[in-house]
Amino acid sequence: MNIEQKNNVDKNVKILSDIQYFGTVNWYKMLFKFSNIQIEQYESYRKMSFRNRCIIAGSNGLINLTVPLEKGRSQKLFIKDVKISYTENWQEQHWRSILSCYGNSPFFEYYAESLKQVFSIKPIFLMDLNWQTMEWVKRRIKLEGQLSKSMNYSENTLAPIVDARNLSWPKNYDQADNCIRYQQVFEDRIGFKPNLCILDLMFCNGPASKSILLSRVNN
Numbered sequence: 001m002n003i004e005q006k007n008n009v010d011k012n013v014k015i016l017s018d019i020q021y022f023g024t025v026n027w028y029k030m031l032f033k034f035s036n037i038q039i040e041q042y043e044s045y046r047k048m049s050f051r052n053r054c055i056i057a058g059s060n061g062l063i064n065l066t067v068p069l070e071k072g073r074s075q076k077l078f079i080k081d082v083k084i085s086y087t088e089n090w091q092e093q094h095w096r097s098i099l100s101c102y103g104n105s106p107f108f109e110y111y112a113e114s115l116k117q118v119f120s121i122k123p124i125f126l127m128d129l130n131w132q133t134m135e136w137v138k139r140r141i142k143l144e145g146q147l148s149k150s151m152n153y154s155e156n157t158l159a160p161i162v163d164a165r166n167l168s169w170p171k172n173y174d175q176a177d178n179c180i181r182y183q184q185v186f187e188d189r190i191g192f193k194p195n196l197c198i199l200d201l202m203f204c205n206g207p208a209s210k211s212i213l214l215s216r217v218n219n
Helices: 025-031 090-102 108-118 126-141 198-216
Strands: 014-017 036-039 053-058 061-066 146-149 161-163
Touching (some): 025 198, 053 198, 061 090, 090 198, 108 126, 108 198, 126 198
Parallel strands (some): 014 036, 014 161, 036 146
Antiparallel strands (some): 053 061
16 A cells, blocks of 8 residues: 555554654654554664654754664664663753754743653663654644554555555655645754654644644645
């Protein structure tokens, strides 16, 4: 089933997706099409992906925030078994970068307190961290889909399951079709940057982020 061909997705259809660290705007736009969202946890970890990174926009350009992993990036573990490294204070670094980029955004104060709490927790596994960030976003933009985790790995899926694994990568995320356009903090300096981390949309639009995502789900 081709996601782009589905304008009105049946509520009984389930989407199977990899999980992202504060996923991209287009990723959340995709998820808004489905009432059943299943996250793949039995895939082998893949490096150079959004599983442990996100992209935000600063005054001088784009900034990659990367979660360091134990045993590095080249490991052959299920995504659910990949552990986070805390040898460096990456949480404080990520928070400072977010504060620097979005401290003056229209809705930073609206989300800041609860978001900072996310960075105060130290989960052992990357899957748990990403799940927490996803639940944080889900509550604040009121994503109505029910979340679950896969029980095993299937190479191929059959209807009514839509396979959306590995559709978005840092190397091509900004080439996605139908990227949502909105006013960004530093757009006057660096131009509009499409399909950034969902935090970019939320800090710029606040509670209206849901209606913006919903208004584009069929585009």
